[in-house]
Amino acid sequence: MLSQKARYSIRALQYLAKRYGEGYVPLKDIVDDQNIPAKFLTVILSEFSRTGIVATQRGREGGYRLAIAPVDIRYGDIVRLTRGSLALVPCASRFAHEKCKNCVEEKRCTLRHLMLKVRDDTAAILDRITLADPIAPIE
Numbered sequence: 001m002l003s004q005k006a007r008y009s010i011r012a013l014q015y016l017a018k019r020y021g022e023g024y025v026p027l028k029d030i031v032d033d034q035n036i037p038a039k040f041l042t043v044i045l046s047e048f049s050r051t052g053i054v055a056t057q058r059g060r061e062g063g064y065r066l067a068i069a070p071v072d073i074r075y076g077d078i079v080r081l082t083r084g085s086l087a088l089v090p091c092a093s094r095f096a097h098e099k100c101k102n103c104v105e106e107k108r109c110t111l112r113h114l115m116l117k118v119r120d121d122t123a124a125i126l127d128r129i130t131l132a133d134p135i136a137p138i139e
Helices: 004-018 027-034 038-051 075-083 110-126
Strands: 054-057 063-066
Touching: 004 027, 004 038, 004 063, 004 075, 027 038, 027 063, 038 054, 038 075, 075 110
Parallel strands: none
Antiparallel strands: 054 063
């Protein structure tokens, strides 16, 4: 399940992607449009600024903008940066692998093998879709 931070991050970056090329977007515009708490959004965008995905500028004409083109930002990267892993269980993570507590031996664990497949299929989808790809709401 996606954390609240991951959901806010995706929505904020989607908003910035729609405004790509228009200059810096005031924090208040993102907060008002996406209904994200300002303090939480400031932390999120600061973290993305440190990774080079978001650029920031202080002052009257300041705000936030994507530092790289939306076509170069994949949803898989956003989730990994906010959540750390695409895996639903720690033993299925590629980069943050941990043995599950109270589990059988990993080689015999059918749940782990299922979750490895889920993680791989999820990664294949999220690593293929970028912020530039149109995502229409389901009606």
